[in-house]
Amino acid sequence: MKIAVFGTGSVGQTLAIRLSGLSHSVTIGTRNVENALAREGKDAYGTPTVAEFVKNNPSITLKTYADAANGTDLIVLATKGDGAEAALAAAGNIDGKIVLDITNPLDFSKGFPPTLFLTNDTSLGEVLQAAFPNTHIVKSLNTMFNGLMVNPRSLGEDSTVFVGGNDAAAKARVIGILKEFGWKDSEILDLGDITTARGTEGMLPIWLRIFGATKNGFFNFKVATGK
């Protein structure tokens, strides 16, 4: 499949590398290619710079959002939450495309842990769906560390990945990608429509508190039912 990954941070890089390794044709999209390549310094997680990433992954091409999206039917949205809508707006005509939305509405302006800039009676997933009504927004994977998103078996026990979106066919396509990553059917929980993003985006505060208490981000939530 031809897939565009939007976002050059750790989540975008992880998704792009894994999808490329699964033999998908992957482009990575950014606002301005020259600026992205010129960006220096690693982030707090030691993520390679964009220039290093491009050099290390010759099969993944870096393009503008619009050029990356062109000809694809799946966009993996892995930008910062406050850049998500602008990234899709810059992508040109995305009617009919599927957007696997991994973003979270995190507001770091008041320190750590961040709060949410949208929550409770709305969600970023819904805001994006409303802004792009002919695009199929599917919220998933936003409740865990990016290494686990693409390699769930690395955890060593079963856990849960949530899926939410209005279009059943789009969700089925995303679930297909999840299975390629290694998610079992029994681990994939379809919550319903895109309003369920209120639930999954709302897990970020507890995720951050667990991370704060345990100093370990290598965990995932499991919906334990005893079965």
Added chain:
Amino acid sequence: MKIAVFGTGSVGQTLAIRLSGLSHSVTIGTRNVENALAREGKDAYGTPTVAEFVKNNPSITLKTYADAANGTDLIVLATKGDGAEAALAAAGNIDGKIVLDITNPLDFSKGFPPTLFLTNDTSLGEVLQAAFPNTHIVKSLNTMFNGLMVNPRSLGEDSTVFVGGNDAAAKARVIGILKEFGWKDSEILDLGDITTARGTEGMLPIWLRIFGATKNGFFNFKVATGK
């Protein structure tokens, strides 16, 4: 231990019965005893009326909040979220007491699923701690169905119960109660101070969405780490 359970709904009844069965001396507190006994009809969960509850559980006495709290050092706060502060205010002098706060700030005024009337940069646990600064608020058990709170082994697999509060000794007392209920050490996660209630109260939206999708409230979250 002498324990007062505040709240006569399904959560309060479940906690009171279980604590009484563990040989604690339990009173159940309500705003107005006569009004509570006169209340007719079961709720949506088929919870017994207060009169039936009192009749069926002769070892548990029904008293006003103040009379129930008198002489106890632990209050289990199991009222509705919007009645929690008023219940503690009606309890008289509760300085030095431990409050095991199971409440959630659920707002049902806009239909189902409810939203939260406090969230994100505050929590009900914090509001209560600020209103009663000499009382030790310990937030716990608020992230699951009440049957699992008091009988975690009934799930048939390990899951997680969170604890948050400012006073280490108070948390240790609450953890002692959790262990009496059957929680294993490995299932109990101390998140830190009372601000961590933002995380646990913030799990209600995803809890409600999972319940909505699966029609099954008999589940709990597990923090899966592969260990």
